[in-house]
Structure formats: C-alpha cells, structure tokens
Amino acid sequence: MEWLSMNQWSPYVAGAGIGVLSWFTFLLSDKPLGCSTAFARTSGMIERLFRGRKVMEKPYYKEFPPTVDWEWMLVLGIVIGSFVSAQLSGEFYLRWVPGRWEVAFGHEPWLRVIMALVGGMLMGFGARWAGGCTSGHGISGTLQLSVSSWLAALCFFIGGIATVELIFRILVG
Amino acid sequence: MFTTFHSKKGPQLLLGLGMGIVFGFLLQKGGVTNYDVIIGQLLLDDFTVVKVMLTAVVTGMPGVYLLKTLGLGKLHPKPGSFGTSVIGGLIFGVGFGTLGYCPGTIAGAVGQGYLDALFGGVIGVLIGAGLFAVLYPRLDEGILHKGDFGELTFPRLLKVNHWIVVIPVILVLVCFLLMLEKVGL
Numbered sequence: 001m002e003w004l005s006m007n008q009w010s011p012y013v014a015g016a017g018i019g020v021l022s023w024f025t026f027l028l029s030d031k032p033l034g035c036s037t038a039f040a041r042t043s044g045m046i047e048r049l050f051r052g053r054k055v056m057e058k059p060y061y062k063e064f065p066p067t068v069d070w071e072w073m074l075v076l077g078i079v080i081g082s083f084v085s086a087q088l089s090g091e092f093y094l095r096w097v098p099g100r101w102e103v104a105f106g107h108e109p110w111l112r113v114i115m116a117l118v119g120g121m122l123m124g125f126g127a128r129w130a131g132g133c134t135s136g137h138g139i140s141g142t143l144q145l146s147v148s149s150w151l152a153a154l155c156f157f158i159g160g161i162a163t164v165e166l167i168f169r170i171l172v173g
Numbered sequence: 174m175f176t177t178f179h180s181k182k183g184p185q186l187l188l189g190l191g192m193g194i195v196f197g198f199l200l201q202k203g204g205v206t207n208y209d210v211i212i213g214q215l216l217l218d219d220f221t222v223v224k225v226m227l228t229a230v231v232t233g234m235p236g237v238y239l240l241k242t243l244g245l246g247k248l249h250p251k252p253g254s255f256g257t258s259v260i261g262g263l264i265f266g267v268g269f270g271t272l273g274y275c276p277g278t279i280a281g282a283v284g285q286g287y288l289d290a291l292f293g294g295v296i297g298v299l300i301g302a303g304l305f306a307v308l309y310p311r312l313d314e315g316i317l318h319k320g321d322f323g324e325l326t327f328p329r330l331l332k333v334n335h336w337i338v339v340i341p342v343i344l345v346l347v348c349f350l351l352m353l354e355k356v357g358l
C-alpha cells in the first residue's frame with residue numbers, strides 16, 4: 001500500500017483516474033464532474049440566513065436553488081479526499097503562504113490573503129458568468145466536446161497566463 | 174438502466190460525497206491542489222496541470238461517448254455563447270491567476286491545510302458568486318446571449334458521427350502530451 005502514502009503520483013495516473021471517475025459520474029449519477037455551482041448555492045444559503053426567504057425570489061436562485069445537491073456533496077468530498085491523501089503522505093499542515101508566493105512577496109499572511117480574496121471574487125464571478133470552471137468546463141465539458149467549454153477553457157488559461165505573467169514577471173521584475 | 178437510481182435523492186447525495194472523496198484524493202495526489210504547481214503551469218514552467226487535465230479528457234471522452242452509444246448515459250454539454258464563454262472565461266482566468274487555485278482545487282487546498290485558500294479564496298469565491306446573482310437579471314438581458322450557440326458540441330457543429338471527432342481529438346491530445354515529454358516539460 002505504499003502508493004497511498006506517496007507524495008505525488010504521475011500526473012498521467014491521477015488524470016486517468018479522474019477520467020475513469022467521470023465515466024461513473026455519468027453512468028451512476030447522470031452528472032458531469034463540476035464544482036463552481038456549489039459555491040453559488042452556498043452563497044445563496046448564507047444570504048438566506050441573513051435575508052430570509054426573499055433570497056429565493058432572485059431569478060438566479062430560481063435557476064440554481066440554494067440547496068445541498070449532488071455537486072455540493074462532491075465539493076465537500078474533495079475537501080475530505082484531499083485531506084486523507086495529504087494526511088497519508090504527511091503533507092497536511094496548516095500554512096498561510098504558499099512557497100512561490102513567499103519567494104516573490106515575503107511571508108506576510110495579510111498580503112497573500114487579500115490577493116486570494118480579490119482573486120476569489122473575480123474567479124467566483126467569472127465562473128458563474130462562464131457557466132462553469134476548470135472542472136465543469138475544463139474537464140467535463142471538453143471531454144463531451146462541448147463548444148462552449150473548449151472556448152471557456154481556452155479563455156481561462158489566456159486570462160490566467162496573462163495575469164500571472166503580470167504579477168510574477170512584471171510586478172516583481 | 175440506472176435512470177430510476179438517478180432520481181433517488183439520498184443515495185445520490187451519498188454517491189456525490191464518495192465520488193468527491195475520490196476526486197479530491199486524485200487531485201491531491203496529482204499535485205494540482207498545490208498553489209505552486211498551478212502558478213508554475215500559468216508561468217509555463219511546470220505542465221502538471223495540463224497533463225492531469227488532458228489525460229482526464231483523453232480517458233474520459235471515449236468512455237462517456239461509449240456510454241452514450243450504448244444508451245447507458247446522456248451527454249450534458251453546457252449551453253453557452255461567445256458572451257458567456259469568452260468574457261466569463263477571461264474574468265475567471267484573471268481570478269484564477271490572482272488566486273492560484275480553481276473552484277475544485279481550492280476545496281482540495283483547504284483539505285491540505287492552506288489557510289489562504291480558506292480565509293481568502295473561498296470567501297472571495299462566495300462573494301463573487303453572490304455578486305453575479307445580483308447582476309444576473311441585467312446581464313441575462315444582454316451580454317450573456319451575445320453570439321448564443323446553445324448546447325452545441327463539435328460533432329453536431331460538423332454534422333458528423335461523434336466517433337469521427339472523438340478519435341482524431343484523442344490522437345491530437347496524446348501527441349501533444351508526448352511532445353511535452355519529448356521537450357522535457
């Protein structure tokens with residue numbers, strides 16, 4: 001069982017595993033792998049705690065009701081699965097600043113957290129605008145040969161590459 | 174064959190959780206829940222993310238299309254337009270680069286102990302998604318439908334049997350992966 005405690009698997013093994021997993025999501029659950037709708041539903045659930053049932057009248061939440069569904073459970077599962085994997089390889093520990101960020105911008109947590117917050121807002125907004133994320137469009141959509149997904153996935157990377165270039169190569173110099 | 178099972182709520186929620194655990198395990202073992210790996214991909218010096226994604230596509234595509242051919246599964250291509258995919262995709266990309274995780278891998282990053290993902294990224298994604306829900310009625314009247322093409326797939330666009338597209342796409346993606354290995358990326 002040594003493979004369970006390995007730090008990292010070949011990306012081809014992990015990728016093929018995700019491909020096979022997607023066969024089963026289609027067969028057993030009639031669903032593609034996807035994550036970003038779960039965040040939109042959670043956002044609606046939190047808003048509902050403060051504003052009550054009025055939230056349900058928003059047109060967006062009529063289309064995507066703020067309730068726990070298959071995909072919401074999938075995202076919860078990701079947290080658990082990643083924890084188990086990291087725990088088995090001794091890679092689970094709490095940290096505020098990832099390595100490459102620290103090299104470029106130092107170890108102050110607040111700067112990293114503010115950037116993550118701003119990035120998260122843009123990504124959450126963009127994911128709902130595009131109707132999917134790196135899993136829903138990038139993996140599940142492209143493997144179904146969906147036109148919207150190939151276009152979206154291409155734009156995810158164009159936007160991401162340009163931004164990281166700006167942050168890490170132009171700002172830092 | 175599984176259609177009645179698809180509508181059983183309790184078992185499906187449990188199945189979603191189980192499949193998520195497998196997904197999270199694979200993402201973490203693949204290295205893509207790691208900020209440094211994602212930033213390395215966007216800086217084009219570490220191709221792990223592309224390798225994981227394309228291998229998943231190459232493996233998933235023939236299986237899912239086989240399920241469709243055998244009548245055991247249905248496709249769910251997302252509807253879209255140039256307005257949603259291009260503009261939404263670019264906004265997502267800017268956020269993706271700034272945050273260094275995506276909605277799936279951020280859940281994995283949280284599970285691995287990244288507090289910047291939990292207290293910065295996840296809160297940000299929830300705020301961003303909420304803002305979109307506020308602006309949705311206005312956006313839905315215009316820009317989201319610019320260049321609308323609906324639930325289009327490439328086989329339908331080209332009006333050919335899906336295997337005529339599936340097989341060449343797999344070959345091209347496999348060649349691309351072999352080329353990455355050959356140049357040492």
